Amino acid sequence: MSAATESKRKNLMRKELAWLRRGAPARTAKPKFRIDAANQLIENEPPPRDPIELKQMATARLGKDVVDILDVGVSYGDNEVLRHIEWRIGPGERTGVLGANGVGKSTLLGLVTGAVTPTTGRVKRGKTVKVVTLTQELDELKDVGSDRVSDVVGRQRTSYVSGGKEMTPSQLLERLGFSNAQMSTPVRDLSGGQKRRLQLLLILLDEPNVLVLDEPTNDLDTDMLAAMEDLLDSWPGTLLVVSHDRYLLERITDQQYAIIDGHLRHLPGGVDQYLRLRKEQDAHAADAASGAPAAKKAGLSSADLRMTKKEIASIDRKLAKMSARIDALHVEIAEHDQSDFPGLSTLTAAVTTIEEQMSELEHRWIELSELVDS
Template identity: 50%
Template sequence: MAHLLGAENIGISFGTRTVLDSVSIGVDEGDRIGLVGRNGDGKSTLMRILAGQQDPDDGRVTRRGGTTLGVLDQRDDLDPEDTVQRAVVGDAEAHEWASDPKIRDVMGGLLGGLDWGRTVGTLSGGQRRRTALARLLAGSDDLIFLDEPTNHLDVEGVAWLAEHLKTRWRATDGGLLVVTHDRWFLDEVCTRTWEVHDATVEPFDGGYAAWMLARAERDRAAAVIEGKRQQLVKKELAWLRRGAPARTSKPKFRIEAANAVIADVPEPRDSVSLSKMATARLGKDVLDLEDVTYSVPVPDGGGSRTLFDDVTLRLAPGERVGIVGVNGAGKSTLMRLLDGQLTPDSGRIRRGKTVQTAILTQDVTELDEVRHLRVAEVMAQEGNSFQVGGKDLSPGQLLEQLGFGTSRQWTPVADLSGGERRRLQLLRLMVGSPNVLMLDEPTNDLDTDTLAAVEDMLDGWPGTLVVVSHDRYLLERVTDHQLALLGDGQIRDLPGGVEQYLQLRAAQEAGGTGFGGTGTGTGGTGAGGPGAGVGKAGEGAAGQDGVSEAEKRAARKEAAKLEKQLARMTREEAALHERMATLSAAGDFGALAEANAQLQDLHQRKDEAEMAWLEAGEIAEG
């Protein structure tokens, strides 16, 4: 594959802190790279240097002649006087850009619900972000850099962006480098991962899940004593083993390798114990919405719009529920109704006598009142000792657990980054002894390691949890079931998780034929209706994919046969390694060379079998 861009021995420091030191790395055609690392480790700095937006202190960056590069920064440079259409396609006439299927797809996928004649200056932050992303994707750059592209996108928007990036180029063309905290997106789009840590960049093959497994194996092989970091990695892998639907297609020989690493790791949550503790703290009644209707005024005197129409929702002690939905469907409003901040137009909200709610809002304005204090002083106000996961922790230990090192604990709140502010406010909420915790887009501005630490804390938190998020990984990780707000005034249960939500949205866009009833509860007939509708839509789609049932059955048999072959090859590979170690110790270099040739041949046959297995799996899944 042709080389697109490379960095040679680049280094950069800010004050006394070295961010990157003698880093050499490159992007080739066909690369789809996810850039990961803790906040402040230099991900965005590396991206700016590679893009030519910032000069390194040492080293150089080279780009192949004629290669075009498009960059999405966290801050856009849109002209506030431009209309949305002009910002995206410039002065091109409508018939010119409308005849381009790629531009039509981008405009529809990102700006479908937006008036293209509006000026950029009147847009919200999220709408500006979508417009800037649409402008970049409407171009034909050979290489694209994206810095947090999923911020301000809902679940449907993230799924569209992932599909667009997977099909934008042929497999051996183009290049993508993306910084994101969305772990589902990393797994879905990226084929390589760069981890930025300790002033260096370490490359791995595969997306987020493969990177997590590689980290665990690397740490174990090197006998690195990193207790907290190691446990977080293992808990993530334990969840992967437990069964997120999007990750169950891994071949058995790879699952066995992961299980060997995490055989002694318990389940992420002890659901029975947590349920007992939650019931003891909350009693039998928590929060109930009964026949609630709520409307909001439409701007410019357009009357009102009904967000919830005669809906019923009951939260049980210890229930962990995730909420997904289209923008403007009322996700944040639902939280405020549950919290008692809003009064419904009709119906009633029942609240248990012992219920204490807490909300993590998107803007974290709650910290404004303590902005003059240091981080350690803020936590000291909350108490001298906190119990997390059955252990007593001091304020400093708790801060350390969520990434506030000794030096950062004495930073004024006013000087914290967005991600640090969210971490601090979440800690304040959790130690404030609420028994109903509501999180509104908690993943914004948090790196993947911090997200794992947050999930680790939530695993041991005994209470009712409500999470609004577009982060599929987080929802599947910390909640036990999900609800959907589709903008039609109803609340629907999602037995099939986020994947079912996307199917419902696709059916809704196709004409509303995907709903099987109008139930509003989280159980009973309300949950059954949508599930039935999705099932029928799925059968129809399967019949139109061009693959017959006979071909699918044959592909499943072929995949099963290939799995057995791959398992046998894995055993042969281990035996060859043992034999080569023995021959090397005995000094029999002739036999060692012969064994090495056999190993190389085995690797080639194994690669071919893996490719055949993947192709058979795609046909079998239809």
């Protein structure tokens, strides 16, 4: 069991690394030799999911029409929350929705699920659309508190297809991190995170073709999140996610939108673009409040920029040489007489010294990189 658990952990680790390498663009504040080492580890690892295959499966379940929000506005009294929203949601799309608190994200999701009626415009839904929302209220568990976890899952479905493989409810529970003992536990005795995982599993077993996640990370630790993300990778449907968790959005969605000033805006640049827009908004608001434009940020001169880049390149070379030296010392330690404690101590001390020097150089590398990027 320990070997199987470790194997799963390593497979998931490689998958996460592959996503980090291929996923949404972000500045990587690491020296080149470390990036090369990570790339070598994952060079043969496939992407976390196959979007083309999932879209084909979703189209087969949904048809071409999912939900079309056409020139929609929503007002509550005199408060206009959304205006002129145009959003055509296709089969198999994985979309993250960003926005500050109170801008209308939940209202937008309500238009998709049918919980909100538009004030202007119209919402068109496909005939086969089955929308389910993973809420924070755990509604799916209200009437099963005294039942065992395995019984609750077993009543709903005897098998489930995930990633092209047929799985039993027990296997799905195991994939979501439930131990054999926990499968026999009454639902009311589960922790908050375990209840959230069970809620997600019950929703997936109900086989919706449009899944809405509204702030799904509450009560979930990193292991639980990783299990949820791994399971969603093979889920063949349309996925809509509202979350303040940047990693989650970039990990399980393929595109992002933001609600800004009541409008829905596509973000080709992902979360980074949204953060820039928010920063510009805040700066304009500050300028308007003070009545004066913000001072222009001073950058490096051309000569200083050239020198900084040269120092970065020099540090890269030094770090690569130090890394190679550490590898050679590890070989020496392995081949050294294991009864020669003073000799082994000297070699180990040499490794520690080089690692400390590398740490100092890496800090300097990051400082210089931030100057170049500013």
